[in-house]
Amino acid sequence: MVSTHTTLYLRVSEAKELLAKDFNGKSDPYCVIKVDNVVIARTATVYKTLDPLWGEEFILHMPSGFQMLSFYIYDADKVSGDDILGVASVTRDYMYENKNPKGLETWLSLQKANKDLEIQGEMLLEYGIRTSEATGQSFVFVTVMEGRDLAAKDKTGYSDPYVTVTCFDETKATSKQKKTRFPEWNETLEFLLPEDTCIADLSVIVTVWDKDNFSSDDFMGQIHLDSEDVTHGTIRNWHAVARRPTSDRWARRASRVDRGKIRVKLQLLEEIVLPSSCYRPLNELLADAVKMPTTPHSRDLGHLLWDMLEQDRTIELGAIAMSLVRFYLSQELIFEFLDAVIVRDIEKTDDVNTLFRGNTLGTKAVDNFMKVLAMPYLQRVLKPPVDRIINEKKTVELDPFKVNSVRTRRHSLHRESEESFVNHSLEAIEDYTCEIVNGIVASVTFCPQVLRRVLRNIQIRVREKWPEEVFEDVPYIAVSGFIFLRFFAPAVMSPKLFSLSDQHPNHKVIRTFTLLAKIIQSIGNLTPGCLGKEVWMEPLIPLITQKISEVKVYLDALVDVGDFSAAHRYLVRQQSNETILIQGYLHKCHYHCKRLFRPIVLKKCYFYLTRVMLCYRKTPEDEDTMVMVENICAVEKLDYGALGKSNMGQIIHKTSDESTAIIYFQAKDVNELTAWISAIRKTCKYNVCRIETFHPGVFKGDKWNCCRREQDIAPGCSPTYHGVVLGDWQDPLDPDVDAQIIYSQIAHSKDKIRKMQHDLRMTIAGNDPTRAAVPRDSNDAAMASLSLVSGVLDVTEQLAMSHQTFVESSPRLSHTSRSRSVSSSVSGEDGLF
Ligand SMILES: [Zn+2]
Numbered sequence: 001m002v003s004t005h006t007t008l009y010l011r012v013s014e015a016k017e018l019l020a021k022d023f024n025g026k027s028d029p030y031c032v033i034k035v036d037n038v039v040i041a042r043t044a045t046v047y048k049t050l051d052p053l054w055g056e057e058f059i060l061h062m063p064s065g066f067q068m069l070s071f072y073i074y075d076a077d078k079v080s081g082d083d084i085l086g087v088a089s090v091t092r093d094y095m096y097e098n099k100n101p102k103g104l105e106t107w108l109s110l111q112k113a114n115k116d117l118e119i120q121g122e123m124l125l126e127y128g129i130r131t132s133e134a135t136g137q138s139f140v141f142v143t144v145m146e147g148r149d150l151a152a153k154d155k156t157g158y159s160d161p162y163v164t165v166t167c168f169d170e171t172k173a174t175s176k177q178k179k180t181r182f183p184e185w186n187e188t189l190e191f192l193l194p195e196d197t198c199i200a201d202l203s204v205i206v207t208v209w210d211k212d213n214f215s216s217d218d219f220m221g222q223i224h225l226d227s228e229d230v231t232h233g234t235i236r237n238w239h240a241v242a243r244r245p246t247s248d249r250w251a252r253r254a255s256r257v258d259r260g261k262i263r264v265k266l267q268l269l270e271e272i273v274l275p276s277s278c279y280r281p282l283n284e285l286l287a288d289a290v291k292m293p294t295t296p297h298s299r300d301l302g303h304l305l306w307d308m309l310e311q312d313r314t315i316e317l318g319a320i321a322m323s324l325v326r327f328y329l330s331q332e333l334i335f336e337f338l339d340a341v342i343v344r345d346i347e348k349t350d351d352v353n354t355l356f357r358g359n360t361l362g363t364k365a366v367d368n369f370m371k372v373l374a375m376p377y378l379q380r381v382l383k384p385p386v387d388r389i390i391n392e393k394k395t396v397e398l399d400p401f402k403v404n405s406v407r408t409r410r411h412s413l414h415r416e417s418e419e420s421f422v423n424h425s426l427e428a429i430e431d432y433t434c435e436i437v438n439g440i441v442a443s444v445t446f447c448p449q450v451l452r453r454v455l456r457n458i459q460i461r462v463r464e465k466w467p468e469e470v471f472e473d474v475p476y477i478a479v480s481g482f483i484f485l486r487f488f489a490p491a492v493m494s495p496k497l498f499s500l501s502d503q504h505p506n507h508k509v510i511r512t513f514t515l516l517a518k519i520i521q522s523i524g525n526l527t528p529g530c531l532g533k534e535v536w537m538e539p540l541i542p543l544i545t546q547k548i549s550e551v552k553v554y555l556d557a558l559v560d561v562g563d564f565s566a567a568h569r570y571l572v573r574q575q576s577n578e579t580i581l582i583q584g585y586l587h588k589c590h591y592h593c594k595r596l597f598r599p600i601v602l603k604k605c606y607f608y609l610t611r612v613m614l615c616y617r618k619t620p621e622d623e624d625t626m627v628m629v630e631n632i633c634a635v636e637k638l639d640y641g642a643l644g645k646s647n648m649g650q651i652i653h654k655t656s657d658e659s660t661a662i663i664y665f666q667a668k669d670v671n672e673l674t675a676w677i678s679a680i681r682k683t684c685k686y687n688v689c690r691i692e693t694f695h696p697g698v699f700k701g702d703k704w705n706c707c708r709r710e711q712d713i714a715p716g717c718s719p720t721y722h723g724v725v726l727g728d729w730q731d732p733l734d735p736d737v738d739a740q741i742i743y744s745q746i747a748h749s750k751d752k753i754r755k756m757q758h759d760l761r762m763t764i765a766g767n768d769p770t771r772a773a774v775p776r777d778s779n780d781a782a783m784a785s786l787s788l789v790s791g792v793l794d795v796t797e798q799l800a801m802s803h804q805t806f807v808e809s810s811p812r813l814s815h816t817s818r819s820r821s822v823s824s825s826v827s828g829e830d831g832l833f
Pocket residue numbers: 694695696697704705706707708709716717718
C-alpha cells in the first residue's frame with residue numbers, strides 16, 4: 001500500500017496592531033486554527049493587549065487533499081460573545097512554493113472575515129442532456145438529489161438550504177429545506193437548449209444558499225459543471241462544494257481597515273510512503289550503522305550518515321532527530337543509536353565545558369527521546385508546583401533594577417517598602433524552588449527505566465573520555481545537563497509548551513517562571529558559584545548549594561540501574577503498551593433515547609486511554625468501564641445542533657454482543673476535544689472494524705436528527721473523517737513513515753555522495769600499490785570507504801527508483817493533481833488506495 005504522509009509543523013508566534021474592541025482600548029485576543037473548514041485548535045487567550053504573544057506550537061497530520069490553513073483571531077468577550085478581529089489564510093500551494101529548511105517564518109496581514117469562505121460538504125447531483133421525443137427539443141437537466149455535511153450557517157447549528165441552478169443566463173431554484181445540514185430534494189430543474197448553442201461553451205452553476213428571513217441569504221458553496229461533465233450521458237456524482245471567486249468589490253472593502261498582522265512559522269513535510277518491503281535495504285543500512293559501534297565499518301557508516309543528516313537537510317534538525325528516535329525505537333535499537341550519536345558528540349568535543357551544549361544530532365536525539373518517553377513523568381513531577389504558582393499569581397522580583405518599577409505599579413495603599421517587597425519575593429521564590437526540587441529528587445522511581453539506562457550510559461561514556469580526577473564532576477554535569485537543562489528547566493520556563501498548563505500565565509507569573517527556570521538551571525549546572533550576570537541570585541546561594549547536594553544524590557540514584565540487557569527491549573515494549581496516552585475528566589452523556597423530550601444528563605467521568613484500551617469511571621471508587629481499542633469503529637465530532645451543546649464528540653464501538661454502541665462526551669474546549677479525537681483515532685488507525693460512515697447527529701424521538709433517517713441502525717449519513725489529527729510525542733510508531741523521512745533527507749545529499757564515490761575511485765586508481773610511497777593501509781582504507789559510500793548510494797538509488805515506479809503508476813499521488821469529484825475518496829481512507 002502506498003500512502004501520502006503530510007505533516008505541518010506550525011508555530012503561532014504573535015500578532016500586532018490588532019483592532020481594539022474593549023472600552024479600555026485593548027482586546028483579549030486568541031487565535032483559532034482551521035484546516036479547510038474544520039477547527040483544529042485554538043491558542044490560549046492573552047488578556048488586555050493589541051500585540052499578543054502566543055508562542056504556541058502544533059504538529060498537524062494533514063489530510064492529503066487539504067487546500068487551506070486559516071488563522072481566525074477573536075476578542076474573548078464573556079458578555080456579548082466573542083468578536084472576530086480578522087482572519088489570515090495560507091494555501092497549500094503557497095506553503096509548497098516557499099519551502100525552506102528552517103521553516104517559513106512570515107507575517108500575514110489580517111483581513112475582514114468573509115462568511116462566504118466558510119463552506120463545507122458535498123452535493124449529490126444527477127445531470128445530462130435529454131431530448132423530448134414529442135417536440136425534438138433538447139434540455140439540460142440537473143436533478144438536485146441531496147446534500148451532506150453542509151456548513152451550519154445559523155446559530156442553531158443548522159442551515160435552511162435551497163439550491164439555485166444557472167444555465168444560459170436563466171436561474172431556477174429548488175424548494176427550501178428547514179434546519180438541516182443533510183437536505184434531500186430530488187428536484188429536477190430543466191433548461192431548454194437553444195438550437196444555435198455551441199455545446200463547448202455550456203456552463204452550469206449550482207449554488208447552495210441558506211435562507212435567512214431577516215437578512216440576505218448566506219452563500220453555502222458552489223459547483224461548476226461544464227460541457228465535459230454534461231455531455232456524457234446521465235451522470236450521478238457527489239461533488240464537493242467550492243468557494244466562489246472573490247469579487248474585486250469585496251477585496252477593496254476588506255482592505256480599507258488595517259486589521260493588524262499575525263506572525264506564524266510553517267514547515268510542511270509531505271512524503272510518499274512506499275510499501276514496507278521497499279525500505280528493507282535502508283532499514284538494514286541504518287541498523288548496520290549502530291549495531292556494532294566498535295567495528296570500523298559501523299563507526300564509519302554511522303559517521304557518514306550522521307554528518308549528512310546534520311549538514312544537508314530540508315527540515316529542522318529536531319525533526320530529523322525525532323524521526324531517527326522513532327525509527328530506532330521501532331527497530332528496538334534505540335540504545336545503540338543514542339549511544340552512537342552520544343559517542344560521536346563526545347569524540348568531537350575537546351573542551352569539557354562545551355560538552356552537549358550545542359544543538360547536534362546527539363543532543364537533539366536525547367531531547368526527543370525524553371519527550372517520547374518521559375512526558376508523563378515530567379507532568380507527574382512538575383504539574384503540582386506549576387498549578388500552584390499559576391493559581392497564587394504572586395508578584396515577585398529579585399532583580400534590583402526591576403524591583404522598584406514592579407513595586408510602584410501596585411496600588412499605593414498597599415505599597416510596601418522595597419526591603420519588605422524583596423524579602424517577600426525571596427521567601428516565595430525559595431518556597432517554590434524547594435517544592436520543585438524536592439519533587440524532582442523524590443521522583444527517581446517514577447522515571448522510566450529506559451531513560452535511566454540511557455542517562456547511565458551517557459555518564460559511562462563521558463567518564464571513559466575524561467577519567468582523570470580533575471574531571472570528576474563532568475559525568476554528573478553531562479547527565480544533569482540533559483535532565484535539568486534540557487528537560488526540567490525549559491518546562492518550568494514555558495509550562496504550556498510542555499502541556500503542564502492549558503493557559504498562558506499572566507505576565508507576573510511568567511516572570512516568576514523565568515526566575516525559577518534560571519534557578520533550576522543553575523542548580524542543574526551543579527556549581528553554586530557561577531551566577532554570571534545574575535547578581536540578584538546571590539541571596540539564594542545557600543539554598544542553591546544545599547539543593548545541589550540533594551540533586552547529586554538524585555543523579556546517583558537515577559543512574560543506579562542495571563546494564564543494557566535483553567530486558568531493556570522488553571521494557572521499551574511494555575512502556576509503550578501501558579503508557580497512558582491521554583487522560584482527564586470529560587463529561588459523559590448517557591443518551592439512548594426513544595422519547596422525544598428528555599433532559600440530557602452529562603456526568604463528569606475520569607477517562608484514560610492506552611494503546612490497548614479506553615477506560616472511564618465516575619468516582620475513584622468505581623470500577624473502570626473498559627472499551628478495548630480494537631473494538632472502536634470511529635471517533636467523530638457531534639454537531640452542535642444534535643444536543644445543543646458545543647465541543648462534543650462520539651466514540652462508536654462494538655459491544656461484546658457485536659452490536660454498536662456510542663459514547664457521547666463533552667470536552668471543555670476545542671483543544672481538549674481535538675486532543676482526545678486525535679489520540680483515539682491514532683490508536684485505532686489500523687482497526688479492522690473501522691466504519692466509513694457515521695451520524696453527526698443523535699437518534700432523537702423516532703429519527704436521526706441529522707439526516708432524519710428513521711431506523712436507529714440506519715447507516716451513517718456522513719463519511720467518517722480521517723482528516724487532521726494533532727501530532728503528539730506519544731504517537732504510535734510508524735517505521736515506514738520515519739524510514740521515508742530519513743531516506744528523503746539522505747537523498748538530498750545524493751550528489752555529494754556521488755562525488756565522494758568518484759573521488760575515492762580516483763584516489764585508488766592513482767595509488768599504485770607497487771610504488772613504495774603509498775602505504776598499503778591507506779589504500780585499504782580508501783577501498784573500505786568506497787564500499788561504504790557505494791553501499792549508501794545503492795540503497796538511495798534503489799529507493800529513488802521504487803518511488804519513480806510507484807508515482808508513475810499512480811498519478812493521484814502527485815500533489816498537483818486534484819480531483820473535483822469526491823466520490824472516489826469517500827469510501828477509502830484518505831490518501832490510501
Ligand atoms: Zn444521519
